[in-house]
Amino acid sequence: MKISLIGTTNRNYGGDAYENMIAEVLSKEFDVKFISTGVKIKNKFKYLEAPFILWRIFKTSRKKEFDVIIRNFTTSLCLNKKPVKNIAIIHHIDNSTQFFIIGIIRFFLEKIIFCNIKKCDIVVTISKCWENYFKQKGYKNIYRIYNAFNLDDFKFTIEEIELLKKKYNLTEKPIVYIGNCQKAKGVLESYNILKDLDVHLVTSGKPRIKISARNLELNYRDYLLLLRSSSVVVAMSKFKEGWNRTVHEAMLCKTPVIGSGTGGMRTHSQTHLSTFTKRHIRGHAKIIKKYSGNSRSQKFLLVSFFPPKIYVQLSNFKNIIMNKIKLLLNPEIKKDIKLIKETLRREGIKI
Incomplete structure (x- = not known):
């Protein structure tokens, strides 16, 4: 056939x-x-x-x-x-x-x-x-x-994580991943809001918009290691997402996510918003304050770092x-x- x-x-x-x-x-x-x-x-x-x-x-x-x-x-x-x-x-x-x-x-x-x-x-x-x-x-x-994942891909060693940071010179400061490097994913707005923070602002994929954040074109394993190494993943998509695979991958990496919650992305938040504890909120207070204090930014929501069941x-x-x-x-x-x-x-x- x-x-x-x-x-x-x-x-x-x-x-x-x-x-x-x-x-x-x-x-x-x-x-x-x-x-x-x-x-x-x-x-x-x-x-x-x-x-x-x-x-x-x-x-x-x-x-x-x-x-x-x-x-x-x-x-x-x-x-x-x-x-x-x-x-x-x-x-x-x-x-x-x-x-x-x-x-x-x-x-x-x-x-x-x-x-x-x-x-x-x-x-x-x-x-x-x-x-x-x-x-x-x-x-x-x-x-x-739903999207499918091989859970074995989300097993990491400390040595792998440290090696990735050294390889791409992402040491000494926290890493904030702001998404695939394209306008529709809201990376320009995220960069402008967060650019004065003392962090590594990182995008990935083939660059389809020019911003001063560090962009990395990675294989899938290094991409997952980047998500795992990040202190937080920011997913401020400007369109109604079907799902947002990056958000799901970040959650499986046990990395906290701050997202716009557009379209199918809200599926992630509705299931897991309540598990995002005060400790996590305090740990990312500066980033949250940046978004909530910016009149041009979208309303944001918090997504937990606990591995979701919706996959x-x-x-x-x-x-x-x-x-x-x-x-x-x-x-x-x-x-x-x-x-x-x-x-x-x-x-x-x-x-």
Whole structure:
């Protein structure tokens, strides 16, 4: 059986990390191909490529060699015709940080995308926030599948942490990680608010905005070590997050988080806000004071450093994804399961 994932980028963080995990899981049993329809130009002229991106998305909808097509929100602009099965993965929907003209164009394109998502065989969301959003709009076949993590990745030694600090000259002062280096993540505002503190202000990832904070392009292990080494992680996203994987990774590293709580990010705070103790608040009083005293900053919330329960372990994630695909391809299995459950209930057996 052939499956294709249609994406717009090939990065390995945020929503792309989630889709890469799905591709890795499915490739164990199926023939999986990733098709990128995104920007090829990497400079300021990239917006001129928009018509070509639309053409690439349209071309993917003509493909007949795949049994299942998995798309993100943007590439759901065009769907494949039956008998191909269509799956949409929704991370977030928010154009508030887009370039003005692009935002207007996307506003109209989204009307088509929303109609198409209703036609999808399965719609996957990654947080309760967006699951509720679609259910309230009357969408069917909505499934919430949380991000997955391998908990072994979050085991660190003191030697590893100290080595990372020395390697990147992050010694002597506390480290404050302010997010992935892009405007939508609020790093510019966070830097301007915190820049006079005697700390190392650090961002990561490919820089998409120029600020004077230290930016590091790290492999995944060093990135997690950076989160673990940080005194606090600041996540002031300006758009409605689907989830915010960085916040979750920081919490699994047992590092306190101060976040804006936008969109799906609030899932983290609602579960764990009460466990952020007075000692933690006192320990980060200067940073909290900076945000609360700045009239232009967003309202912030505190997220605890206790490992959250709202995630899926990698082994369970594999089972969930495989089951959804198999049920999609073999609807009779679903009927058999329903019949078995009804029979057991009639026999008085609890399930």
